[in-house]
Amino acid sequence: MVYFILKRLVQSVFVMLAVAFLAFSLFRFVGDPITQMTGVETSVADQERLREELGLNDPFILQFGRFTSDMLQGDFGFSYRTRQPVAEMIADRIPATLELGVVALLISLLVGIPAGVYTALRPRGIATQAILMTTLVGVSIPTFVIGIMLIFVFGVQLGWLPTFGRGGTVQIGGWESSLFTLEGWRALLLPAITLGVYQLTLTMRLVRAEMMEVMRSDYIRFAMARGVPMRKLHYRHALANTMVPVITIIGLQFGGVIAFSIVTESVFQWPGMGLLFLESIRFVDIPVMGVYLVVIAFFFVLVNLIVDMLYVAIDPRLRIRDVQ
Amino acid sequence: MLTIKDLAVKFPSRFGDVTAIADVDMTIKPGEIHGLVGESGAGKSTVGAAVIGLLAAPGYVANGKLSLGDTDLRKLTPEQAHEIRGDRISMIFQDPQTSLNPLMTIEDQLIETIQAHSDVSETAARTRAVDLLEEIGIKNAAERIKAYPHQFSGGMRQRVVIALAICTDPELIIADEPTTALDVAVQSQVLDLIRRLARDRQIAFMLITHDIGVIAQIADRVTVMRNGRVMETGETPQVLGAPTHPYTQALMDAVPPLDHRIARFRVPEEDTAGVVTGNAAEKWLLEGQQYALTGLTLQDICVRFAGPRTSLFRKPEPYVALKDVNLEVRPGSIMGLVGESGSGKSTLAKAITGLITPSSGTMHLGDDILPDGKARSRHHPSRQLVQMVFQDPYSSLNSRHRIGAILTEPLWFYGFVQDAKERERLAAAMLELVGMAPDAVDKYPHQFSGGQRQRIAVARALLARPRFLICDEPTSALDVSIQAEILNLLKDLQAMFGLTILFISHNLAVVRQMADDTAVLRNGVIEEMSATEDLFARPKADYTQKLLALTPVMPREWQSEAVTG
Numbered sequence: 001m002v003y004f005i006l007k008r009l010v011q012s013v014f015v016m017l018a019v020a021f022l023a024f025s026l027f028r029f030v031g032d033p034i035t036q037m038t039g040v041e042t043s044v045a046d047q048e049r050l051r052e053e054l055g056l057n058d059p060f061i062l063q064f065g066r067f068t069s070d071m072l073q074g075d076f077g078f079s080y081r082t083r084q085p086v087a088e089m090i091a092d093r094i095p096a097t098l099e100l101g102v103v104a105l106l107i108s109l110l111v112g113i114p115a116g117v118y119t120a121l122r123p124r125g126i127a128t129q130a131i132l133m134t135t136l137v138g139v140s141i142p143t144f145v146i147g148i149m150l151i152f153v154f155g156v157q158l159g160w161l162p163t164f165g166r167g168g169t170v171q172i173g174g175w176e177s178s179l180f181t182l183e184g185w186r187a188l189l190l191p192a193i194t195l196g197v198y199q200l201t202l203t204m205r206l207v208r209a210e211m212m213e214v215m216r217s218d219y220i221r222f223a224m225a226r227g228v229p230m231r232k233l234h235y236r237h238a239l240a241n242t243m244v245p246v247i248t249i250i251g252l253q254f255g256g257v258i259a260f261s262i263v264t265e266s267v268f269q270w271p272g273m274g275l276l277f278l279e280s281i282r283f284v285d286i287p288v289m290g291v292y293l294v295v296i297a298f299f300f301v302l303v304n305l306i307v308d309m310l311y312v313a314i315d316p317r318l319r320i321r322d323v324q
Numbered sequence: 325m326l327t328i329k330d331l332a333v334k335f336p337s338r339f340g341d342v343t344a345i346a347d348v349d350m351t352i353k354p355g356e357i358h359g360l361v362g363e364s365g366a367g368k369s370t371v372g373a374a375v376i377g378l379l380a381a382p383g384y385v386a387n388g389k390l391s392l393g394d395t396d397l398r399k400l401t402p403e404q405a406h407e408i409r410g411d412r413i414s415m416i417f418q419d420p421q422t423s424l425n426p427l428m429t430i431e432d433q434l435i436e437t438i439q440a441h442s443d444v445s446e447t448a449a450r451t452r453a454v455d456l457l458e459e460i461g462i463k464n465a466a467e468r469i470k471a472y473p474h475q476f477s478g479g480m481r482q483r484v485v486i487a488l489a490i491c492t493d494p495e496l497i498i499a500d501e502p503t504t505a506l507d508v509a510v511q512s513q514v515l516d517l518i519r520r521l522a523r524d525r526q527i528a529f530m531l532i533t534h535d536i537g538v539i540a541q542i543a544d545r546v547t548v549m550r551n552g553r554v555m556e557t558g559e560t561p562q563v564l565g566a567p568t569h570p571y572t573q574a575l576m577d578a579v580p581p582l583d584h585r586i587a588r589f590r591v592p593e594e595d596t597a598g599v600v601t602g603n604a605a606e607k608w609l610l611e612g613q614q615y616a617l618t619g620l621t622l623q624d625i626c627v628r629f630a631g632p633r634t635s636l637f638r639k640p641e642p643y644v645a646l647k648d649v650n651l652e653v654r655p656g657s658i659m660g661l662v663g664e665s666g667s668g669k670s671t672l673a674k675a676i677t678g679l680i681t682p683s684s685g686t687m688h689l690g691d692d693i694l695p696d697g698k699a700r701s702r703h704h705p706s707r708q709l710v711q712m713v714f715q716d717p718y719s720s721l722n723s724r725h726r727i728g729a730i731l732t733e734p735l736w737f738y739g740f741v742q743d744a745k746e747r748e749r750l751a752a753a754m755l756e757l758v759g760m761a762p763d764a765v766d767k768y769p770h771q772f773s774g775g776q777r778q779r780i781a782v783a784r785a786l787l788a789r790p791r792f793l794i795c796d797e798p799t800s801a802l803d804v805s806i807q808a809e810i811l812n813l814l815k816d817l818q819a820m821f822g823l824t825i826l827f828i829s830h831n832l833a834v835v836r837q838m839a840d841d842t843a844v845l846r847n848g849v850i851e852e853m854s855a856t857e858d859l860f861a862r863p864k865a866d867y868t869q870k871l872l873a874l875t876p877v878m879p880r881e882w883q884s885e886a887v888t889g
Contacts, residue, residue: 219426222417320475
């Protein structure tokens with residue numbers, strides 16, 4: 001078990017190194033940082049001196065080493081655009097994106113799993129067909145259209161919910177949270193639903209397919225034949241077995257939700273990392289883009305690691321070796 | 325007491341209702357083991373499912389009477405039926421590997437079942453569960469009950485399944501192929517357990533099986549089914565000893581005897597299924613024999629697999645799958661290889677075909693050295709000379725290829741026939757040779773039955789012009805009558821083309837019928853090897869004697885003349 005986790009940790013280190021390398025190549029190959037930093041009036045000699053001072057003439061591998069070790073020490077460099085430390089900028093934006101992502105995930109799980117179970121247990125019911133049809137429409141429409149439709153209905157026509165920004169936020173330590181005020185929740189609701197819809201549909205369909213498969217398995221048929229009460233049969237026997245493969249996909253998707261919240265954030269002007277990334281692209285703010293890449297990759301790796309550990313926690317076959 | 329009268333089960337389909345079973349009558353008294361025997365598709369399992377109320381949707385009981393004691397099983401509401409399940413009727417499934425919930429401990433599953441049917445505390449339920457496990461032969465039950473299913477071996481798992489089935493003291497247990505997935509030694513223990521439970525607890529058993537040997541050994545009464553109808557029913561000695569129905573007779577003829585060898589099986593439709601001689605495929609095969617007869621010699625073959633890692637800093641202990649195996653298959657003979665699951669039979673086949681690489685040892689095909697897996701090039705002649713027939717004809721043929729495409733592949737692949745039309749003609753002729761209609765070339769594998777598919781698999785292997793054929797459990801997925809046909813076919817083809825065959829099987833009786841020499845494999849070691857007749861008549865190794873003693877056999881006086889004669 002320990003070996004399994006260690007192995008994953010080592011793999012994660014390599015993944016992070018690869019991503020760091022990609023982020024670093026952005027600096028090297030997307031334009032010349034010196035021309036980005038200096039104006040037309042800087043003399044060629046000054047430019048050369050700057051190049052030498054910044055260590056840009058050093059061998060590639062040495063520069064990459066320096067880049068990585070700076071990153072590890074929390075020194076992410078400065079933004080070209082705002083001249084602020086990138087670390088600060090990202091830290092400011094992370095809470096918004098994380099809260100949005102987590103709430104979107106919760107919505108998708110709290111609705112998606114029960115809906116999946118329901119549609120699996122009553123595969124021929126009218127409600128099942130209706131749910132399946134609706135969610136199919138849900139995935140077919142692009143995220144931004146859903147966002148705009150929600151804004152139009154709940155923000156403009158009904159005027160119930162705000163259409164942009166985070167509403168009321170509370171500072172807790174360095175974390176700016178919108179989870180503790182009603183205003184904050186009101187502002188969070190529409191973007192979270194928009195972001196969660198795709199994930200919800202996926203979770204539901206996955207749970208449904210897996211659950212139907214599990215319901216056909218021998219151990220469920222045997223539990224039926226033993227007269228195990230239906231409630232236990234569905235939730236204790238079937239659902240637990242359903243979740244083993246579903247967790248992987250949910251984990252991967254959560255990484256995706258964090259990474260691709262860009263569209264939702266821009267529709268709702270949500271001040272998260274996605275919006276920051278869009279602004280950075282517009283201004284070719286390479287340091288921010290590079291760090292964004294690394295941070296997102298870090299989330300992916302972290303979520304995957306958690307998923308692996310959940311696997312071990314759920315499935316005794318991974319935890320306990322065969323005795324005989 | 326279970327009473328079934330005029331039972332009919334139908335499955336609605338687009339073309340109207342399909343009758344799965346009809347006119348089934350049966351009574352099972354307390355303590356009686358009632359065998360229900362028949363080939364696949366006979367409707368045996370449907371009878372069991374109808375009784376316990378778990379017919380696969382959309383099937384329904386269309387007619388007849390089903391009653392257990394005074395309870396009319398057909399009048400129950402779904403809730404009442406669910407309460408009766410486990411409480412009064414229980415079931416044992418075929419595969420103990422899949423019939424237990426892998427995520428729950430044995431304890432949780434037992435307690436849950438006991439509490440579902442009687443109002444007892446968890447402690448009382450646990451005590452009962454532990455006692456029960458002790459009773460059915462699980463040692464140290466108080467400790468073992470905390471384990472998960474995967475921590476038990478196959479036989480122990482089937483005991484746990486049986487414990488789950490009887491933990492609520494049911495009157496009737498439907499055992500659907502309870503020993504089919506088990507090795508003979510474990511099978512005999514489980515059968516003993518079933519017999520003991522029937523005697524001591526007066527549980528009625530409906531024993532569904534395709535294995536007539538099992539029926540002969542423990543069933544009090546037997547019902548023979550075919551195509552959803554009862555063919556014959558009665559006391560076991562009477563039905564099996566003096567069958568009145570021709571189908572029972574044919575079934576008995578097809579069972580390979582363990583205690584002697586017969587030349588051929590008598591198969592009812594032999595005329596159509598026999599080997600056609602003198603056709604194009606036969607000529608082609610005969611003219612292609614570059615090497616007359618090719619034997620195989622294995623010297624000190626060892627195969628190791630990486631074992632589970634126990635520590636971070638130590639190398640994992642290798643798992644030894646085969647240890648110093650020496651085997652000589654004489655040219656033109658059939659070598660039988662028997663052993664229980666996990667003994668290394670299939671590993672040996674894979675080592676010969678080059679699918680895995682032995683860690684040491686040498687192999688010779690004929691006089692030439694046979695390079696092991698990694699060293700064997702794609703174009704090494706042995707890749708054509710050694711061919712294989714696999715166990716499961718359902719997964720060994722590519723379901724998206726036409727039979728013609730499957731069969732002609734070896735012809736162009738090995739460069740035998742350049743002309744595409746000629747290849748198709750040869751494929752059709754080969755189908756004829758193995759007893760199939762030549763127009764099968766245009767069909768797809770799913771359009772054929774298991775036996776037909778196995779014929780196609782044999783045809784495919786032959787079209788590579790092999791000199792050495794490995795048959796890995798070629799008939800264990802098939803019904804006995806189909807098995808008899810395939811065995812006859814293999815015998816005929818072997819005689820015709822002088823093939824050398826390594827015949828792998830867990831079924832001793834089948835090996836006795838097929839093999840000239842037999843080797844017994846156990847835990848990767850060859851326990852005994854000699855001429856088949858010697859080995860079966862005078863087994864030397866204790867293990868061989870044990871295997872022979874435990875294999876369920878038909879009493880000699882019940883065997884028909886076709887088998888004894």
